[in-house]
Amino acid sequence: xxxxxxxxxxxxxxxxxxxxxxxxxxxxxxxxxxxxxxxxxxxxxxxxxxxxxxxxxxxxxxxxxxxxxxxxxxxxxxxxxxxxxxxxxxxxxxxxxxxxxxxxxxxxxxxxxxxxxxxxxxxxxxxxxxxxxxxxxxxxxxxxxxxxxxxxxxxxxxxxxxxxxxxxxxxxxxxxxxxxxxxxxxxxxxxxxxxxxxxxxxxxxxxxxxxxxxxxxxxxxxxxxxxxxxxxxxxxxxxxxxxxxxxxxxxxxxxxxxxxxxxxxxxxx
Amino acid sequence: xxxxxxxxxxxxxxxxxxxxxxxxxxxxxxxxxxxxxxxxxxxxxxxxxxxxxxxxxxxxxxxxxxxxxxxxxxxxxxxxxxxxxxxxxxxxxxxxxxxxxxxxxxxxxxxxxxxxxxxxxxxxxxxxxxxxxxxxxxxxxxxxxxxxxxxxxxxxxxxxxxxxxxxxxxxxxxxxxxxxxxxxxxxxxxxxxxxxxxxxxxxxxxxxxxxxxxxxxxxxxxxxxxxxxxxxxxxxxxxxxxxxxxxxxxxxxxxxxxxxxxxxxxxxxxxxxxxxxx
Numbered sequence: 001x002x003x004x005x006x007x008x009x010x011x012x013x014x015x016x017x018x019x020x021x022x023x024x025x026x027x028x029x030x031x032x033x034x035x036x037x038x039x040x041x042x043x044x045x046x047x048x049x050x051x052x053x054x055x056x057x058x059x060x061x062x063x064x065x066x067x068x069x070x071x072x073x074x075x076x077x078x079x080x081x082x083x084x085x086x087x088x089x090x091x092x093x094x095x096x097x098x099x100x101x102x103x104x105x106x107x108x109x110x111x112x113x114x115x116x117x118x119x120x121x122x123x124x125x126x127x128x129x130x131x132x133x134x135x136x137x138x139x140x141x142x143x144x145x146x147x148x149x150x151x152x153x154x155x156x157x158x159x160x161x162x163x164x165x166x167x168x169x170x171x172x173x174x175x176x177x178x179x180x181x182x183x184x185x186x187x188x189x190x191x192x193x194x195x196x197x198x199x200x201x202x203x204x205x206x207x208x209x210x211x212x213x214x215x216x217x218x219x220x221x222x223x224x225x226x227x228x229x230x231x232x233x234x235x236x237x238x239x240x241x242x243x244x245x246x247x248x249x250x251x252x253x254x255x256x257x258x259x260x261x262x263x264x265x266x267x268x269x
Numbered sequence: 270x271x272x273x274x275x276x277x278x279x280x281x282x283x284x285x286x287x288x289x290x291x292x293x294x295x296x297x298x299x300x301x302x303x304x305x306x307x308x309x310x311x312x313x314x315x316x317x318x319x320x321x322x323x324x325x326x327x328x329x330x331x332x333x334x335x336x337x338x339x340x341x342x343x344x345x346x347x348x349x350x351x352x353x354x355x356x357x358x359x360x361x362x363x364x365x366x367x368x369x370x371x372x373x374x375x376x377x378x379x380x381x382x383x384x385x386x387x388x389x390x391x392x393x394x395x396x397x398x399x400x401x402x403x404x405x406x407x408x409x410x411x412x413x414x415x416x417x418x419x420x421x422x423x424x425x426x427x428x429x430x431x432x433x434x435x436x437x438x439x440x441x442x443x444x445x446x447x448x449x450x451x452x453x454x455x456x457x458x459x460x461x462x463x464x465x466x467x468x469x470x471x472x473x474x475x476x477x478x479x480x481x482x483x484x485x486x487x488x489x490x491x492x493x494x495x496x497x498x499x500x501x502x503x504x505x506x507x508x509x510x511x512x513x514x515x516x517x518x519x520x521x522x523x524x525x526x527x528x529x530x531x532x533x534x535x536x537x538x539x540x541x542x543x544x545x546x547x
Binding site for chain 2 (some may be wrong): 060061062164167168170171172173174175176177178180192193194196197200201204
């Protein structure tokens, strides 16, 4: 992965210029809308819409590929586990006590697609909003500054720790650690040197970061915090905000009044 | 570098991290067996990317890298680790064991050596690097200089023929740096090939036989250290300034000082010779 310090992609697009508070509301509405429906085609639609938004925002293709790579374990585990342990409908074939059904497989795929859609909605927000604006938006929405900072730091360190994992893994492999050797349990054990070295590095980073923040007067008492760059609503942001509520209202109407998207396969009631 | 037995041969090596980021562009070189090579270049010039191909951590996008005739693209890192020892820049990326002894034992154990051989190599590495008194200490809690030494000792215990050291003196004071480099120099004298990535020209001038200078993923210069530092105009293209002692000697060239001294000792010798000749 080529990017290690920040997930934010600096571009000039309508998504980037949108007020960060509106983006938070879009994320909340988007995630809730995705959770309302169970239909596999709706999940695909949500995923397609989030991809279209990501590309109109000018986010490079390698970032999108990176998100998909992070989602690989979920996309494998969830459909497999649901297919294996949650059989529904007619049994296609049976192996020992395991029953394979098409319905369970589709449910697993739908659930994985739902999580993919949620991930892309969240990453659209992170890719197009820099840390300062993320913190400001939360603080302006009523969150204490320190809590907003903790959230922003957590997001900022996702790629850093992904990069750290790669480096530590390379360092241990350079000492002849073979991660592909042995059965599943043995292979898991091979990861211990990587995980321990990562935990030690993470603790050192946390210690240094906390000292750096303190030395820059974070948490100083008796003074009111001021902001060099504040955020302000523009007229177009009110239109975007209305759009977010309209989409959410339409989703609620479709789901609860018309009964659309409740069935796993058939999108119509 | 023709005419020497090459331990590493790089042929038209290209490497891309992404579609947009091309880190190496058609590198061709031969590293002579038993050489002490300083790898120089500004940040992002491709130094670490290049050397990671030597132990198989990176595989070429195009081209070929062979170590003692074996194509690194076809061998796992664990196998190449027997021949190529790589010491990472940050010791904290490597250290994980509760004691220094166990940390050093980790590599030889991965090589499936008999327990008595692992023990023998570990004790030897502890002694060679002056770490015996810290053998039972938790390495993560030791000072930075010691942690750095432990990482080199851990690779030394695996007995590779080639050592790659990625900026081993970063964060160390001058004395610790010199102690470290003398140990590396001893490894070189014992016949090992050393590849040392460094930003310190004084170290490159004093310790290396050859200098490999990279710029934007291409080889700018690869020659003996004295010849490389003589080409200060070319080096500036890679934001490299020769050691100050060489710059001083160049300024005194009109007085008869040779313009290719690399170390303070060489400068003093040349100065004494100059005074005597007058």
